Amino acid sequence: MFSLDRDSPTPLADQIEQRLHALIAxxxxxxxxxxxxxRQLAARLGVSPNTVVVAYDRLVAAGVIDSRGTAxxxxxxxxxxxxxxxxxxxxxxxxxxxxxxxxxxxxKAGVLLASSGALPATWLEDAIPAxxxxxxxxxxxAGMASRCPPQGLPELRDRIAMLLRGQGLAVDAGRVxxxxxxxxxxxxxxxxxxxxxxxxxxxxxxxFLLFDRLRQAGxxxxxxxxxxxxIDLEALDAACTRHRPRLLFIQSVLHNPTGWGSTAANLHRxxxxxxxxxxxVAEDDVQGHFHPGTPTRLAxxxxxxxxxxxxxFCKAMSPALRLGYIAAxxxxxxxxxxxxxxxxxxxxxLNEYVLLEVLAAGRWRKHLDRLQxxxxxxxxAASQQLRQAGxLLEHAGEGGLFLWGALPAGxxxxxxxxxxxxxxxxxxRGATFAADGAADAHIRFNAAFSQQPRLAEFxxxxxxxxxxxxxxxxxxxxxxx
Amino acid sequence: MFSLDRDSPTPLADQIEQRLHALIAxxxxxxxxxxxxxRQLAARLGVSPNTVVVAYDRLVAAGVIDSRGTAxxxxxxxxxxxxxxxxxxxxxxxxxxxxxxxxxxxxKAGVLLASSGALPATWLEDAIPAxxxxxxxxxxxAGMASRCPPQGLPELRDRIAMLLRGQGLAVDAGRVxxxxxxxxxxxxxxxxxxxxxxxxxxxxxxxFLLFDRLRQAGxxxxxxxxxxxxIDLEALDAACTRHRPRLLFIQSVLHNPTGWGSTAANLHRxxxxxxxxxxxVAEDDVQGHFHPGTPTRLAxxxxxxxxxxxxxFCKAMSPALRLGYIAAxxxxxxxxxxxxxxxxxxxxxLNEYVLLEVLAAGRWRKHLDRLQxxxxxxxxAASQQLRQAGxLLEHAGEGGLFLWGALPAGxxxxxxxxxxxxxxxxxxRGATFAADGAADAHIRFNAAFSQQPRLAEFxxxxxxxxxxxxxxxxxxxxxxx
Numbered sequence: 001m002f003s004l005d006r007d008s009p010t011p012l013a014d015q016i017e018q019r020l021h022a023l024i025a026x027x028x029x030x031x032x033x034x035x036x037x038x039r040q041l042a043a044r045l046g047v048s049p050n051t052v053v054v055a056y057d058r059l060v061a062a063g064v065i066d067s068r069g070t071a072x073x074x075x076x077x078x079x080x081x082x083x084x085x086x087x088x089x090x091x092x093x094x095x096x097x098x099x100x101x102x103x104x105x106x107x108k109a110g111v112l113l114a115s116s117g118a119l120p121a122t123w124l125e126d127a128i129p130a131x132x133x134x135x136x137x138x139x140x141x142a143g144m145a146s147r148c149p150p151q152g153l154p155e156l157r158d159r160i161a162m163l164l165r166g167q168g169l170a171v172d173a174g175r176v177x178x179x180x181x182x183x184x185x186x187x188x189x190x191x192x193x194x195x196x197x198x199x200x201x202x203x204x205x206x207x208f209l210l211f212d213r214l215r216q217a218g219x220x221x222x223x224x225x226x227x228x229x230x231i232d233l234e235a236l237d238a239a240c241t242r243h244r245p246r247l248l249f250i251q252s253v254l255h256n257p258t259g260w261g262s263t264a265a266n267l268h269r270x271x272x273x274x275x276x277x278x279x280x281v282a283e284d285d286v287q288g289h290f291h292p293g294t295p296t297r298l299a300x301x302x303x304x305x306x307x308x309x310x311x312x313f314c315k316a317m318s319p320a321l322r323l324g325y326i327a328a329x330x331x332x333x334x335x336x337x338x339x340x341x342x343x344x345x346x347x348x349x350l351n352e353y354v355l356l357e358v359l360a361a362g363r364w365r366k367h368l369d370r371l372q373x374x375x376x377x378x379x380x381a382a383s384q385q386l387r388q389a390g391x392l393l394e395h396a397g398e399g400g401l402f403l404w405g406a407l408p409a410g411x412x413x414x415x416x417x418x419x420x421x422x423x424x425x426x427x428x429r430g431a432t433f434a435a436d437g438a439a440d441a442h443i444r445f446n447a448a449f450s451q452q453p454r455l456a457e458f459x460x461x462x463x464x465x466x467x468x469x470x471x472x473x474x475x476x477x478x479x480x481x
Numbered sequence: 482m483f484s485l486d487r488d489s490p491t492p493l494a495d496q497i498e499q500r501l502h503a504l505i506a507x508x509x510x511x512x513x514x515x516x517x518x519x520r521q522l523a524a525r526l527g528v529s530p531n532t533v534v535v536a537y538d539r540l541v542a543a544g545v546i547d548s549r550g551t552a553x554x555x556x557x558x559x560x561x562x563x564x565x566x567x568x569x570x571x572x573x574x575x576x577x578x579x580x581x582x583x584x585x586x587x588x589k590a591g592v593l594l595a596s597s598g599a600l601p602a603t604w605l606e607d608a609i610p611a612x613x614x615x616x617x618x619x620x621x622x623a624g625m626a627s628r629c630p631p632q633g634l635p636e637l638r639d640r641i642a643m644l645l646r647g648q649g650l651a652v653d654a655g656r657v658x659x660x661x662x663x664x665x666x667x668x669x670x671x672x673x674x675x676x677x678x679x680x681x682x683x684x685x686x687x688x689f690l691l692f693d694r695l696r697q698a699g700x701x702x703x704x705x706x707x708x709x710x711x712i713d714l715e716a717l718d719a720a721c722t723r724h725r726p727r728l729l730f731i732q733s734v735l736h737n738p739t740g741w742g743s744t745a746a747n748l749h750r751x752x753x754x755x756x757x758x759x760x761x762v763a764e765d766d767v768q769g770h771f772h773p774g775t776p777t778r779l780a781x782x783x784x785x786x787x788x789x790x791x792x793x794f795c796k797a798m799s800p801a802l803r804l805g806y807i808a809a810x811x812x813x814x815x816x817x818x819x820x821x822x823x824x825x826x827x828x829x830x831l832n833e834y835v836l837l838e839v840l841a842a843g844r845w846r847k848h849l850d851r852l853q854x855x856x857x858x859x860x861x862a863a864s865q866q867l868r869q870a871g872x873l874l875e876h877a878g879e880g881g882l883f884l885w886g887a888l889p890a891g892x893x894x895x896x897x898x899x900x901x902x903x904x905x906x907x908x909x910r911g912a913t914f915a916a917d918g919a920a921d922a923h924i925r926f927n928a929a930f931s932q933q934p935r936l937a938e939f940x941x942x943x944x945x946x947x948x949x950x951x952x953x954x955x956x957x958x959x960x961x962x
Contacts, residue, residue: 054843061843063643118628137614140801146602147800162544166557180661183826213823319628320621320830342694343824345664348832349801362535362542 004045012047016055024064024075035065035073114420114455115428116446117256118319119401123374123448127317127367128358136357140350148349150341152178152325156356160325163359164309167288168300171327175304177337178347181324182286185310186210187343188326189247189282190217192335199243201279203231205404205433205440207256210249210284223435224248226255228395230266233273240277247280253295254287257433257444258404259397264296271298274306280332281307286324289316290400292372304329308336313355315401316371317364321351375399375447382450389456390463391443403445406430411466413441416459423458485526493528497536505545505556516546516554595901595936596909597927598737599800600882604852604929608798609835613842617835629830631822633659633806637837641806644840645790648769649781652808656785658818659828662805663767666791667691668824669807670728670763671698673816680724682760684712686885686914686921688737691730691765704916705729707736709876711747714754721758728761734776735768738914738925739885740878745777752779755787761813762788767805770797771881773853785810789817794836796882797852798845802832856880856928863931870937871944872924884926887911892947894922897940904939 002019004012023029035041038056042049056073059065066076151157157173164171179185186209194200196218202210204223214221222243225232231250239245250270252262262270274281283298288311299309304327312324326336340346358364382403383393391405407413413429420427430440449455483500485493504510516522519537523530537554540546547557632638638654645652660666667690675681677699683691685704695702703724706713712731720726731751733743743751755762764779769792780790785808793805807817821827839845863884864874872886888894894910901908911921930936 057843057847058841059843060846061841063640063647066647067846133618137618147599147795148803159543166544166547180825180829183822184824187824209823209826216823314628318831322629322825322827322829341664342690342697343665343668344661344803345690346803348661348803348829350799350832350835351829354831359542360539362538362540365541365548366538 004047012045013051013054013058016041016045016047016052017058020055020059021062021064029075031075033075035075037072112425112449112452112454114425114446114449114452115444116426116449117401118315118446119371120448123371124316124318128321128354129361129363132357132361132363133354135361136354137350139357140353146349148346148352150346151337152176152347153349153352153356156352156359157325159356159359161327164299164327167294167297169297169309169327170303171299175327175329175333177326177328177333177340178352179310179312179324179326179340180344180347181314181322182284182310182312183209184340184344185312185324185326186213186249186282186284188336188339189308189310190214191339191343192332193247193280194219198247199245201236201239201243201245201248202435203250203255204435205257205430205442206249206251206435207284208432211435214249219246221435226258226260228258228260228397230260230262231270233266233269236270236273237277240273240279244277245279247282248274249282249284250298251284251287252298253285253291254398254400254402256287257402257428257430257442258395259400259402260395260404261291261295261398264301267296267298267301271302271306279306283307283309285309285311286315287400289313289368290372290375292376292399295398299327308332316368317355317358321355323347323351323355372399375401378451379403379447382445382447385453385456386445386450386459389459390467391445391459401446401448403447403450404442405445406441407443408463408467409441410470411441411463413439413443416462416466417443419462420458425455425458485528493526494532494535494539497522497526497528497533498539501536501540502543502545510556512556514556516556518553593906593930593933593935595906595927595930595933596925597907597930598882599796599927600852601929604855605797605799608848609802609839610842610844613838613844614835616842617838618831620838621831621834629827629833631827632818633657633828634830634833634837637833637840638806640837640840642808645780645808648775648778650778650790650808651784652780656808656810656814658807658809658814658821659833660791660793660805660807660821661825661828662795662803663765663791663793664690665821665825666793666805666807667694667730667763667765669817669820670789670791671695672820672824673813674728674761675700679728680726682717682720682724682726682729683916684731684736685916686738686911686923687730687732687916688765689913692916695730700727702916707739707741709739709741709878711741711743712751714747714750717751717754718758721754721760725758726760728763729755730763730765731779732765732768733779734766734772735879735881735883737768738883738909738911738923739876740881740883741876741885742772742776742879745782748777748779748782752783752787760787764788764790766790766792767796768881770794770849771853771856773857773880776879780808789813797849798836798839802836804828804832804836853880856882859932860884860928863926863928866934866937867926867931867940870940871948872926872940882927882929884928884931885923886926887922888924889944889948890922891951892922892944894920894924897943897947898924900943901939906936906939 004015038049038052042052060067063076066074068074154173156178157176160176161171161173179188190213194217199220199222200214201222201224203226205226211221222239222245224236224239252267281298285297299307309327310324314322314324376399386403386405387393390408393403393405407416417427417429427443430442431437433444434440485496519530519533523533541548544557547555549555635654637659638657641657642652642654660669671694675698680701680703681695682703682705684707686707692702703720703726705717705720733748762779766778780788790808791805795803795805857880867886868874871889873889874884874886888897898908898910908924911923912918914925915921
């Protein structure tokens, strides 16, 4: 049948598994064929029966062979014919937001994710110390057979509350609810507090998946312009008088997609308006870990009065853990936890233990410091390159991932984005971030990816071509006069 | 200040951390106090500066001290006063379903979870081999900085598809979507396919969180009785004619709460009705791993035509992983994936890699075999004890967790459940599982927990007391005649 290589470093069980797999794949052992019994094969190969058991077990687990009890082992029937991957979403076929959410994952495919919402994977490699994972796993293993409480592990909520107190938010573990990232926080808030027909104020530009989620909830989206120092207060006041929103979604720190901040005075006035017009505020702080300083937040100013705060470890620690958190007053937290139970029952204990150990290992602060420094350098380099290529960066922003750059007047933004996609560069156009979908000359640039000369070269070519085409048109017009 | 114990097995950094923590907790180092510099303390204690760095890092991470850059380290301001745990849900204060979902976690509190929906934690201790977790972790670590594709890791979907083919379901990886357990599968199905006002047929008795989720979705619940051999076909036919349901939720295998199965003939007719009345079927198979045989499933009979199938690894492998899966035709899977993106963006790569390795390790089948045997023995023992205590078990069921036992006529079920709660025994009454909340003399017993003599004793006392009280009433009535 086959023989084994006893000088090979590959364990004998692995060799048996591989040889059998090859024989089955090549149909030398066809579907339905009966394999040697464990004892037969062990004797023939001169190995212990246990070695054969290990190999057979793995092949059974892989679905390559079937165990039919006392009747023995048989080659499994071939898998059903390969069918096309059903849910691969293709450009244009789906709403842009969902498609982009999927593309953000595509770091392997050689596409330059110049507008990505995430850091390059390599930047997070040291975020989770191996030793912390080991310890977390040991604790989770002990708890592998038990479920995480729906509010989150008490020790982890304690730890998160401490981090929040470090930001000046007076929060204890009872005011924290863990979530599967910021996306779930948004979903729970929509489910707990919004009903179809409600008005909801949002910043524009803003996060496209939020807009889609709100549309899905059947609410009326009330866009309020974002300025470099915060939300436009006059526009907010007017919108409130007119639409009486139930809730305002706002990203006070390192706003997506602009990278802009909010002054404390602006935030103070937002809270005054919230009181006067009686609306709730959902403060999105998922970019907050990237801020190099100590920015003021609504949750801090308000002491959580009227404010539901949420953030996430997905961006700065690990997207593979998918953990975030909400902080809110008990009366607001309770309906959020009910919705968590209805939608996912609870978060996974494994992830919460690992996160707990990473935070307890005491390197989180240092990791963030390093990330912030690295991002600062990337922002400087990317800004310079983009400016040289002809992109207009009117307001620098306070740090973080994003640079909000405008293409010169007269340039066809959609055309540049399409051309970029053909050249293997993913750019997301400003209109995608507009709450009302209005055309916008901006592009969101991810500072970490946008240092690459390939992007600058592409943009320079595009913008100079556009500019010279425009000049031709202008000259033609001048000549026609 | 303090000294170190060099003979102790506790590492020096740990000792420094503990001593400082104690000094701060006792306010000998008050909030705001400046700590020794790293070099000062290292010199004073005769340790390397690195040792002090480790201790300080951990204290900073714990929020006990603050690093203020070149100014040094300071005792952090005290945490906000302890506030009550906000979202602890108390009995009666919340809907029963949510409260029960939380209680199910309470295995530590000495409460006998006689009606629990989960196995005792000890039964799952060997479900996840440590070596598999190590391998999964190694792979996840490499991928810790990247996000899981929204549909789930392709390798894991391949593996799940193989398991499903082993059950006779012709499924490939493209027809599989991973979820955070069965609860999320239900949520995604509700979101993707149901609109307020739709009619949805369900089995009664059935899963209470499903009923609550459907009520929340604003649909009309159409209850159809469950029989020991499957759903009541005449009642289903009549309900369809009258209500034209958009979808039927059904648990064909090891139905919760009865433990009953469905005959292949019954399932065939369900599919005929689905075609005639044009409704979708959501087949819940979250108990399926407990079935000792090869039961027929709707997904298998239909080849997934009209059927959305879902199951979970939470029950038989680990609630700490929180992973389940949906299998459906591409046209149905696509909207489900969209909803997954909108609600949680994606599942956690860490969990998917660990699950992949556990399945690849080849002990899953063996673990299930052992669980099924153990459950079989527990069912026999629990049935005998419950019968002796006076509980009526009219239909044995096919295996799995649940025994559906009726209390004798004339016994006040609600009173017994209340009395049990006082005695530290959690029983869930039949009415909780009734889609219309109607009174019901049954109780759902979890076979694994219901072997305990404490339960039998309690029930014997209650039922004999009820019977003798009834006899007194009857005698009094007879005497009065």
